[in-house]
Amino acid sequence: xxxxxxxxxxxxxxxxxxxxxxxxxxxxxxxxxxxxxxxxxxxxxxxxxxxxxxxxxxxxxxxxxxxxxxxxxxxxxxxxxxxxxxxxxxxxxxxxxxxxxxxxxxxxxxxxxxxxxxxxxxxxxxxxxxxxxxxxxxxxxxxxxxxxxxxxxxxxxxxxxxxxxxxxxxxxxxxxxxxxxxxxxxxxxxxxxxxxxxxxxxxxxxxxxxxxxxxxxxxxxxxxxxxxxxxxxxxxxxxxxxxxxxxxxxxxxxxxxxxxxxxxxxxxxxxxxxxxxxxxxxxxxxxxxxxxxxxxxxxxxxxxxxxxxxxxxxxxxxxxxxxxxxxxxxxxxxxxxxxxxxxxxxxxxxxxxxxxxxxxxxxxxxxxxxxxxxxxxxxxxxxxxxxxxxxxxxxxxxxxxxxxxxxxxxxxxxxxxxxxxxxxxxxxxxxxxxxxxxxxxxxxxxxxxxxxxxxxxxxxxxxxxxxxxxxxxxxxxxxxxxxxxxxxxxxxxxxxxxxxxxxxxxxxxxxxxxxxxxxxxxxxxxxxxxxxxxxxxxxxxxxxxxxxxxxxxxxxxxxxxxxxxxxxxxxxxxxxxxxxxxxxxxxxxxxxxxxxxxxxxxxxxxxxxxxxxxxxxxxxxxxxxxxxxxxxxxxxxxxxxxxxxxxxxxxxxxxxxxxxxxxxxxxxxxxxxxxxxxxxxxxxxxxxxxxxxxxx
Amino acid sequence: xxxxxxxxxxxxxxxxxxxxxxxxxxxxxxxxxxxxxxxxxxxxxxxxxxxxxxxxxxxxxxxxxxxxxxxxxxxxxxxxxxxxxxxxxxxxxxxxxxxxxxxxxxxxxxxxxxxxxxxxxxxxxxxxxxxxxxxxxxxxxxxxxxxxxxxxxxxxxxxxxxxxxxxxxxxxxxxxxxxxxxxxxxxxxxxxxxxxxxxxxxxxxxxxxxxxxxxxxxxxxxxxxxxxxxxxxxxxxxxxx
Numbered sequence: 001x002x003x004x005x006x007x008x009x010x011x012x013x014x015x016x017x018x019x020x021x022x023x024x025x026x027x028x029x030x031x032x033x034x035x036x037x038x039x040x041x042x043x044x045x046x047x048x049x050x051x052x053x054x055x056x057x058x059x060x061x062x063x064x065x066x067x068x069x070x071x072x073x074x075x076x077x078x079x080x081x082x083x084x085x086x087x088x089x090x091x092x093x094x095x096x097x098x099x100x101x102x103x104x105x106x107x108x109x110x111x112x113x114x115x116x117x118x119x120x121x122x123x124x125x126x127x128x129x130x131x132x133x134x135x136x137x138x139x140x141x142x143x144x145x146x147x148x149x150x151x152x153x154x155x156x157x158x159x160x161x162x163x164x165x166x167x168x169x170x171x172x173x174x175x176x177x178x179x180x181x182x183x184x185x186x187x188x189x190x191x192x193x194x195x196x197x198x199x200x201x202x203x204x205x206x207x208x209x210x211x212x213x214x215x216x217x218x219x220x221x222x223x224x225x226x227x228x229x230x231x232x233x234x235x236x237x238x239x240x241x242x243x244x245x246x247x248x249x250x251x252x253x254x255x256x257x258x259x260x261x262x263x264x265x266x267x268x269x270x271x272x273x274x275x276x277x278x279x280x281x282x283x284x285x286x287x288x289x290x291x292x293x294x295x296x297x298x299x300x301x302x303x304x305x306x307x308x309x310x311x312x313x314x315x316x317x318x319x320x321x322x323x324x325x326x327x328x329x330x331x332x333x334x335x336x337x338x339x340x341x342x343x344x345x346x347x348x349x350x351x352x353x354x355x356x357x358x359x360x361x362x363x364x365x366x367x368x369x370x371x372x373x374x375x376x377x378x379x380x381x382x383x384x385x386x387x388x389x390x391x392x393x394x395x396x397x398x399x400x401x402x403x404x405x406x407x408x409x410x411x412x413x414x415x416x417x418x419x420x421x422x423x424x425x426x427x428x429x430x431x432x433x434x435x436x437x438x439x440x441x442x443x444x445x446x447x448x449x450x451x452x453x454x455x456x457x458x459x460x461x462x463x464x465x466x467x468x469x470x471x472x473x474x475x476x477x478x479x480x481x482x483x484x485x486x487x488x489x490x491x492x493x494x495x496x497x498x499x500x501x502x503x504x505x506x507x508x509x510x511x512x513x514x515x516x517x518x519x520x521x522x523x524x525x526x527x528x529x530x531x532x533x534x535x536x537x538x539x540x541x542x543x544x545x546x547x548x549x550x551x552x553x554x555x556x557x558x559x560x561x562x563x564x565x566x567x568x569x570x571x572x573x574x575x576x577x578x579x580x581x582x583x584x585x586x587x588x589x590x591x592x593x594x595x596x597x598x599x600x601x602x603x604x605x606x607x608x609x610x611x612x613x614x615x616x617x618x619x620x621x622x623x624x625x626x627x628x629x630x631x632x633x634x635x636x637x638x639x640x641x642x643x644x645x646x647x648x649x650x651x652x653x654x655x656x657x658x659x660x661x662x663x664x665x666x667x668x669x670x671x672x673x674x675x676x677x678x679x680x681x682x683x684x685x686x687x688x689x690x691x692x693x694x695x696x
Numbered sequence: 697x698x699x700x701x702x703x704x705x706x707x708x709x710x711x712x713x714x715x716x717x718x719x720x721x722x723x724x725x726x727x728x729x730x731x732x733x734x735x736x737x738x739x740x741x742x743x744x745x746x747x748x749x750x751x752x753x754x755x756x757x758x759x760x761x762x763x764x765x766x767x768x769x770x771x772x773x774x775x776x777x778x779x780x781x782x783x784x785x786x787x788x789x790x791x792x793x794x795x796x797x798x799x800x801x802x803x804x805x806x807x808x809x810x811x812x813x814x815x816x817x818x819x820x821x822x823x824x825x826x827x828x829x830x831x832x833x834x835x836x837x838x839x840x841x842x843x844x845x846x847x848x849x850x851x852x853x854x855x856x857x858x859x860x861x862x863x864x865x866x867x868x869x870x871x872x873x874x875x876x877x878x879x880x881x882x883x884x885x886x887x888x889x890x891x892x893x894x895x896x897x898x899x900x901x902x903x904x905x906x907x908x909x910x911x912x913x914x915x916x917x918x919x920x921x922x923x924x925x926x927x928x929x930x931x932x933x934x935x936x937x
Contacts, residue, residue, distance in 0.1 A: 122764075154804040157762050514785075612816070616823035625792070626824060628763035628800030629816065631807045639763055641795075672792070 005302055006280045008370045009078045010327070012096055012129070014120050015106035020136045024106055024261040025069075025080065031193065031268055032071035032078075068314070068325050068372045070355045076275045079372040095382060097127040098395075099313045099327040099372065102248075102278030104270065105133045109143035109258070112632070113151040114606060114663075121156050130248045132255050132277055133158075134270050138166050139173040139260040149256050151632060158254040161218040162211050163244070164269070166258055167201060176258060176266055177204055179212050180237045180244075185269060192264025218253060219243035241276050248277045281370030286329050288385075291342065291392035298393065300330040302369035307331050308339060308388040311395045312380050315430045317465075323374045325356075326367075329395070331388060333373070334366040339386040341378075342394045348386060352376040381429045401668050403435050403448035404599035404644050407455060408473035409462075410444060419468035420445070427458055434458060448478060450668060451601075452648065477645045478599060479682065480671055481548030481555045483592035486511035491584035492566075493576055503568035504580035506537060510588050513559035516671075518545060521561040529565040529577070536574035537562055540581025549586065550594050551686040556671070560585070596679045599644040602669040604637055605654065607662025612636040614657050622646035623675070641669050645678075700786060701793070704777045706928045707746035708739075708904050708920050719743075722829070723854030724890035725846070726861045727908075729882060734895045735902055736863035738927040740832050741769045743861050745777075747830040748794045755817070755828035755858070756800045759808055763800050766834075770794065776926050799826055810841075810848045817856060833862045843885045850888055866894075876913055895922075902927065 015021035069080045081096045097103075103124060107113060124131060133152060135145040145166055152160035165177040167184060175186040177200050184201060188194040200208050216235055220227035223243035229235045247253025257273055259266015286300040288309065300309055308331030316323040326333070333339070335353045340346070354374045355362045367373040380386075387393045411417040424436045424447070435448045449455045452475060462468040488509045495502040506529070513519045520538040529537070541560040548555040560581075567577075603624065605615045609631060615638040619626055624642035647666065654662055674682070709719060720726035728739050744754045748770075758766055774791065778784045801816050820826040831853050833841075841849070846862075853860040864882045873879035878886040879894070892908035904920040907913065922929060 151804055154760055154802075155762060157765060613819040613823045616819060620824050625795050626799065627767065627795060628802065630763060630802045630804060631812060631816075632804035634807075672788075 005282055005304075005368065005370045007076045007275075008281055009076060009274055009278055010081065010099060010101045010281065010370070010372060011078060011274055011278055012081045012100040012103040013106060014103050014124065014131075015117070015136075020108065020261050021106050024134070024136060024267065025082065027261045027264060027267045028071060028080065028271060029069070030191065031271065032073050068356055068374075070357055070372070073271045074275060077371075078271075078274060081372070095313050097123060097129055099311065100129065101281060101284045102274070103129050103131040104274065104278075105131045105254075107133060107135050107148050107152070108140075109135045109137045109145050109148055110140045112144075112148045113155045118155060118604065118665075125251075128251060130251055130277075130279055132248065132257065132270075132273050133160065134266075135256060135258040136261055138169060138258050138266070139171065139263045141170050143169050143173070145169075145256070145258045152254060152256065155630065155632065159218065159247075159252055160254045160256050161215055161244075163215065163255040163273070164257050164266075165204060165208055165211055167204065173260055173263065173265065176269065177208050178269065179208060179215050180240050182208065182212060187265045187268075192267070195268060215240065215244075219247060222246040222250070222253065245277045249279055249283055288329070288393050288395050291394055293391075298391075300393070302330060304332045304368040306369075307390040307393070308333050308337070308386075309393050309395070310339070310386045312382055312384045312386070315380075315382055315426075316374075317426060321377055322379070323354075323376055324378055324380060325372065325374050326386070327372050328367050328369055330369050330393075332366050332368045333386075335364075337388070339388055340392075341380060342385040342387060342392055343381070348378050348380075350375055381432070383432060401433060401450065402478065403433060403450060404478050404601075404668055405451060405455065405475050406446050406448035406478055407475045408439070408442070408444040408446050409459065409470045410473075412469045412471060416468045416470060419466040420462060420470055423458075423462045423466040423468050427461070444473070451666065475648060477643075479551060479553040479674070480597040481550050481553055481594055482557045482597050482671075482673075483510060483512055483555070483589065483594050484673075485593050487588040487590075487592035489584035489588040491580055491587060493580035493583060496571055501568070501571035502573065502576040502579070503566075503571035504533070504573075504576035505566035506562060506577070506580045506584050507564035508560065508562040508584075510541075510558055510560050510585065510592055513557045516557040518542065518556070519559040521559065523561055523563045524565065529562070529567055530572075533567065533572065533574060533577040534562070536577040537581045539574075540578035541585055543578070544582050544585040544589075548594065549589055550596055551682050552690075553596075555589075555594075556597070596674045596682055597671040598674040598678070600641050600669050600672045601644050601647060601666040602639070603642045603647070603650075603664055603666045604639050605662055605664040606635065606637040607658050609634050609636040611658045611662055612638065615662070618650075618654060618657060622650070623678075641672075642666075643672075643674070643678075700783065701749040701751070701790060704774075704781060704783070704790070705746055705749050706777050706780065707742045708922060708927070708929060709743065709746045710929075712906070712920075720859050720861075720890040722857045722859055723850070724859060725850050725853075725888055726859065727864055727878075727882060727889045727892040728861070728895065729864045729866050729879060729892060729907070730895035731866055731868055734897055735922075735924065735927045736865070736895065737769070737834055738773075738925075739893075739895060739922075740834050740861055740863055741766075741773060742927050744798065744830065744832050745770055745773045745794075748797050751797075752829035753797045753826060754799070754830045754832065755820070755826075756798065756832045756834060757813060757816075758800065758802045758834040761802060761834070763802055766800050766802070770798070773926055773928065776928060799828070810845050810852065813849065814852050817852065821856075827856055828858050831858045831860050833860070843888070846885050846888050873907075878908060878913070895927075897924065900924065 013021055013025055071078050071080065081100045107117060135148045137143060138145060149160050149162055152158045163179050165179065166173060167177060168174045175184055177184055182200065184198040186196040186198060188196050216230045219240055220230055223246060226235055226239045226243040229239055244253060244255055255277060257270045259270065261267055281302045287297055288300050289295045290298045310326040310328045310333055312324050312326055314325035333350060335350055337350045338347050341348050353364050353367060355364050356374050385394045411420045427434050428436055433450050437446045439446050447455060459470065459472060462470060486509050490507045492505045493502060520541060522534050545555040545558060612629060616626060619638060619640040619642060622642050623646050624640040626638060626640045628639050630637045654664060712719060728736050730736050744756055747754050756766060778787055799820060850860055866879055871880050877883045878889060878892055882889060889908055890911050894905045894907050896903045902922040902924050904922055
């Protein structure tokens with residue numbers, strides 16, 4: 001491994017499903033000599049592209065898991081973290097975004113910026129990931145990289161600037177003009193591996209000069225030196241690159257490159273761009289928390305000699321057992337080292353340390369800050385931090401949204417039962433948004449996740465990878481209950497009829513909390529409730545939240561305040577105060593005007609403009625709040641907030657309403673109060689269920 | 697909710713109403729003029745927020761900007777108003793009401809045409825029963841929309857009974873207004889303008905002038921100072937008038 005941290009790049013390749021990301025990755029591996037033949041996605045040879053290593057992904061032509069692959073390019077070490085393109089797997093995307101320092105946003109030269117690109121870009125913005133754009137498929141009919149660049153500006157709000165121009169387009173696409181060096185680049189040989197530089201074609205000279213001037217204008221904003229040099233007509237490629245790099249790192253500039261991975265054109269200059277413009281691990285501040293200092297934020301230093309801190313971002317079940325992908329953020333991780341898993345405080349010995357190449361695994365002795373490696377044989381979850389002895393450092397925990405949908409799974413036989421438990425325990429370790437629980441009433445196993453497709457993929461994986469045949473129930477929406485006003489309580493729990501009695505009195509109120517989280521406040525003065533019983537009160541309220549009285553879903557956003565109470569020298573106990581708090585909550589809850597909250601999804605539908613009206617209608621019919629619409633060269637996109645409960649079967653309906661010409665994405669947006677009719681329906685159903693169970 | 701929303705209004709429009717310059721009215725065109733960066737967009741957003749708080753429906757049409765960006769502008773103004781009245785806890789409820797009554801339509805690249813706006817209006821009416829009382833054309837400069845197009849937009853607004861608002865950029869070194877006329881470049885289509893306002897930066901604030909009202913050029917200056925960030929009324933003398 002290079003000791004020079006400035007030559008490490010941890011990058012993601014992020015793209016809409018059909019923009020050719022896998023093909024591009026395949027070509028990168030080929031040019032970096034990690035693979036020796038080129039396959040295509042869903043190739044006729046049945047082999048499939050190398051990064052797409054899951055059978056299921058291969059079949060669907062999509063990428064779900066984020067594997068990390070190490071390549072070397074011109075003296076640089078590049079770790080490619082494969083980011084999933086589908087938003088249903090948000091946590092996978094977010095997990096990869098957390099460990100990568102920069103990204104290549106791949107866009108299709110024909111379809112341009114599509115709804116998924118918008119969602120993924122929004123996530124990148126959230127994680128402040130600097131990015132460069134690669135406009136792929138310039139050989140396709142209808143390719144127009146300039147239009148895509150405009151869409152980057154208008155639809156995604158990027159300050160996009162061309163660093164290349166296409167030489168020819170569609171079937172005549174030959175190469176690119178490098179606007180920094182002001183020369184033409186052609187890709188010769190069977191696989192485009194021979195780069196040939198040449199003069200800019202005469203017919204492109206004028207445009208190249210104009211775009212070069214635009215590039216200077218845009219880049220000068222980030223470098224006074226370049227600005228001065230440009231005024232004197234003396235801007236060197238080094239100065240331009242330096243300025244563009246500054247712009248990219250500050251997230252204020254997105255350089256645009258182009259090519260056709262399929263036709264082996266433009267990939268190598270894009271790789272150069274990764275080394276020129278995307279950050280190395282020292283360019284990005286890394287924040288962690290110090291658990292010894294009450295969770296105070298600490299900035300980690302990418303210094304190989306500091307205390308080792310590494311973060312598990314991906315688990316993979318391989319032939320040799322569990323493979324954990326780690327990013328080393330600080331210090332050096334050596335084979336044979338002992339580190340501490342912060343969550344469990346367990347000591348872990350690093351037995352085998354590997355670097356993952358696309359074609360093989362390489363055993364290594366050590367990995368330094370900034371590097372991404374795999375380790376074998378440790379039991380952990382994704383999101384775990386490992387640190388050498390010293391302060392208890394934890395990487396800032398990733399935001400994990402609550403699951404919004406669930407369904408019951410039941411194994412068809414006892415063999416499936418065993419396999420299912422194995423599979424479920426694996427999946428929950430891998431994916432914090434995938435949750436498993438047991439319905440105490442029906443005794444069924446319930447799996448919950450972020451969307452229909454998210455759950456479908458896991459069910460499918462159970463069948464394929466674990467041969468666990470399961471039957472699934474209908475998807476259920478994860479509702480919540482919440483109170484909407486303050487209600488006081490004054491409850492005495494007293495049982496003093498012979499034997500040891502129970503006595504506890506709690507006085508106070510419950511009210512909606514400000515941030516939607518549960519909060520417990522102890523305002524007792526003068527020891528009216530002895531301090532030792534206060535945690536029991538907290539526990540009592542907390543346990544009441546698990547299942548609300550309206551429709552049996554968890555209660556969120558309650559602030560419980562204890563102001564007074566009473567105790568008995570002999571008969572008071574933790575149990576008595578827990579019961580008193582539970583009963584007090586139950587009574588106050590009814591008066592606090594409880595209501596049902598439903599998960600609302602942000603939905604973007606996109607397709608040919610003629611369907612704009614159909615999009616409005618379809619979203620309105622599903623109780624959607626249409627937020628806006630966008631028109632772009634004959635295409636229309638409509639954004640809306642739609643309750644998840646109404647989204648089942650939307651893909652089928654949309655397909656039939658638009659002859660399959662439209663697509664949509666959705667991601668969780670918020671919990672919002674369900675309208676009256678919906679609430680009443682849910683209440684009715686719940687009551688029928690409860691009385692059925694009582695009758696039974 | 698309605699009372700709360702009306703009580704939140706902090707737009708300069710509330711003062712204009714009191715001073716007898718309520719704005720253009722249905723089927724008419726209001727224009728805000730200023731140099732680049734003074735706050736034309738914030739002013740137009742303020743017109744939108746104010747209409748929404750008054751219970752009206754708003755169609756906000758924009759070139760260049762994303763839907764998310766425009767929503768942010770509305771939300772920023774709303775948060776500011778709620779903060780001043782210490783009523784932030786009502787944010788999500790007011791937001792939801794506003795979202796239901798607002799539609800943002802953006803054009804990317806060269807897609808804009810008056811015809812497309814007309815079609816969108818028809819689609820909104822037919823598919824969602826959405827008929828705006830106020831149409832805001834943001835980020836559309838006179839260079840992009842010529843006089844016949846403005847006339848057409850105006851008649852389109854008149855058909856649905858909506859008030860139309862646009863912005864017009866003036867230039868620092870450009871010629872000043874001829875007596876009895878709007879400043880250039882708005883003099884090129886001034887017959888179509890029913891009400892016009894200008895924004896002028898002054899002592900870290902922005903001063904709002906009424907320059908045309910009821911199709912007449914107004915000579916008398918109005919003393920309204922606005923917050924340069926939000927273009928809402930500055931609390932203090934002006935707000936208490």
